Amino acid sequence: MTSPASAEEPTEQNIRARFAELPEQITRQQIAHATFRAPVSVQNWINKKSLEFPPALNTDVPKGKTQYRSRDAVRDWYFRQSFAVGENRGRPAGATTTRPAPTQTKALDAVRQAFADLPAFVDVQQIADATGRTRYAVHNWILEAGFPAAVPDPALTEEQAAELSTRGGELRFRDRDAVLAWYEDRFPDEQVFGPGDSAQAALSMDVRLERVSVRKLAELFGVTLKGAYLWTEADLGSDPFPPVDDTARREWAAVRSWMLRKTDPMPKVAEEQLEAWMRAHTGTSIVGTGVADKHRATSQAHLEKWVLRNMRAKGPGTRVKDQYGLSIGHRDVIERARVANAAGRTVSAEWVAEKLGLTAERVAELLELTATPGPAPRQRLSTLARDFGLNEPNLRYLASRYREGEDPFPAPVDHLYDEEAVRSWLERRNILTPAETPTGPEAGEA
Structure with missing residues (x-):
């Protein structure tokens, strides 16, 4: 059973309807009610001169007395703004802090696991907890076309649900599987923590950095200390954030490689994707067929291309050798090969040795040595x-x-x-x- 969004949800239709119910001159409290915001948020808009909030009509009133503003001017101003999601919801464009706020998303696999533990119908708080987002972010998703519609409490009988709907009661539950499907389509590779341009920022930094603390990471990438810690706490299965050494610092080469992988994730296994699609849509299998062999070869070619993606790094310091005798590009190859093997894929030491001009024994040694940092220099x-x-x-x-x-x-x-x-x-x-x-x-x- 589906139904239109509740009148208590901050949709554009509901906000416009609330403005329409107000007189032509409105107060701060009325603005807050119409926009589903707190009065303090409205006051912040008024105080921020760069936002050009509509001025008061009665500017000659004593300080502390009620000011009135044009309802239509405020409404039009509101819908010209580009409101942020998550912790910045309610802040118009230009009202954000100088540093980008870090996201708190989970890896897609972690989101799937969280949804698997939920009941068949979920509310806003459960969706927020499962995805690692805030309630405000979920409310913004609800405004997007295609987001699963709300349904009454599934424990209600059909008669109770019908009566609730006719009385304008709150429809607060959504189908769990439908929400997960929407999320997977909306965020197909949700592996990024921190600012979206972290990979590009990492490429622009001096590769000769040795080891960095969490505080140094926050400084380098222009995020809050909390945002930098979100990276270190990321649970990404076979690709965790690089470990610390005995001084609570991390090798910059490993951190840089991790940042680059977040916007360039390891390619998926083509034959597994095709097998899942065939079983779901045709009930047949490609296991043991030439089609499977062909896709397996394609998957391996894509994987090898991914491992070598940054081997020929360019820029100042990219040819300088580290304590393992590796340039920054060759270190990235070692990091990616280890991540691929940890995920159950096959990147042999012999193949890597051929590409880097080393022996297979040395590559095997490097894969082990670089997994954990040695004593800090x-x-x-x-x-x-x-x-x-x-x-x-x-x-x-x-x-x-x-x-x-x-x-x-x-x-x-x-x-x-x-x-x-x-x-x-x-x-x-x-x-x-x-x-x-x-x-x-x-x-x-x-």
Whole structure:
């Protein structure tokens, strides 16, 4: 059973109807009622001069007294605005913050799993929870053509539902499977976290960055700290966000590769898609046929092309080798090959070795080495003090006292110090000698 949207839903038709019921001159409270917004939202529109909200008709009234505005001018202004979804719903274009708000979407597979756990009919809150969106975002989807229509509570009898409909009661449930089908069509590759241009931003950054913290990621991509943490918490199955090292930082090469994969996801298996379609529409199967073999070969060709997509990276620093002897382009090949194998696809070490000019044994080693970052080449002073068996305040004093001169203390990068450079400096100052330099866990606190 389907029915038109409820009068309590913020559709364009309902908003126009509410404006039509108002007098020609309206107050802030009446504007809030007509637009399904809170009065404070309306006041924000009024205060934001760049939005050019219709001025008050009675400008000579004392401060704090009721102001009136033209109903038609406010209505026309409202529908000229491009209102954002999610947390920015209710903010006209131009009223957003300087940094793009991060999305909080889930991976498509996670959305499917969440819907599978829901009852046959779902409400707005359940849809929001399953997709990782806000209620406001779901209400905006409801306004789109093609979104599944609301139905009465499925627990009602037909007579009760008919009576509810005639009385204008709230129709708040929607068919779960229909909503999921709409979502899959609307967001076919919902794998992106953070600003939509994160991949393009990653391509424009200096590839010689070493390791980055979450705070550094937020700074680099122009998102909030919370937005950057959404990336790190992304549950994408076989393609998780790169792990941290012992200083809570991540290898930039791995992060960059992850960002590029978000707008360039691994191609799907063609024969599996065709098999599902054939079974659903014809009741037949392609398993064991020449058609399956042909599509399997096509899938592998697409996969190999995807793995090599960024091998020939261009720009400053793209030929510089990292600690594994890989350029930024070759590191991306290694990252993609590992992700493909983790997803159950086949990208052999022999094939990768042929493309990168390495041995199969070295590629197998790289696939394992790059899966988790080794000890950070740069460390905090507190870590160095512990490893060198020194008093931390004393080491901090040396770093501050000898910042300049003929032989300055090694400069930090993002508050981290090169371990070997600091060790050599301390040895030159006879603070440490090679024989006295403790290593490993036995180097306790001084």
